[in-house]
Amino acid sequence: MTLHEYFAPQPTPTSELPDPAPLLRALTQGVLEVLGGVREVDQLARWFNEDAFRSLVTRANLSARARSARGVAPARPVFELRSLRISEPVDGVIEAVVVVVGPGRTRAVAIRLEGMDRRWRATSLAIL
DSSP: OOHHHHHSOOBOOGGGSOOSHHHHHHHHHHHHHHHHTSSOGGGGGGGBOHHHHHHHHHHHHHHHHHHHHHTOOOOOOOOEEEEEEEEEEETTEEEEEEEEEOSSOEEEEEEEEEEETTEEEEEEEEEO
C-alpha cells in the first residue's frame, strides 16, 4: 500500500457501520427542509461526498430562485415519511428509497450511502 492509498478514504464494510435507517430519515428531512428554504445546505455537507453535495447545492439554488420568482416565502415543509426501502447491492453500500407524503404531493427520495472511514456518506441523491 502506498502512502497516498493509506491516507485516501477507506471503504468500510456494513458490519462496522451503524444502522443506516435513522440517517436516511434525517437526510430526507434535511434535504426537504433545504429545498423548502428553511435550512442551510451547509448543515448537511458532512453527510455527502463532494459530487452529491454540489448537486444538492444546485438544486437548492434552483428552488430558491423559483420561490423568489413566484414571491413565495420559505416555509417548513409538512410531510410524513411513509415508507423506507433499503437494499444492499454490495457490502458497504446501501441504496434506499424513502417515500414522503405531503399535503399536495407524494415524493420518492432515492439515496445511496457508502461506508467510508467508518461512517456513512451519501454519494447519490435523487428526488422524484
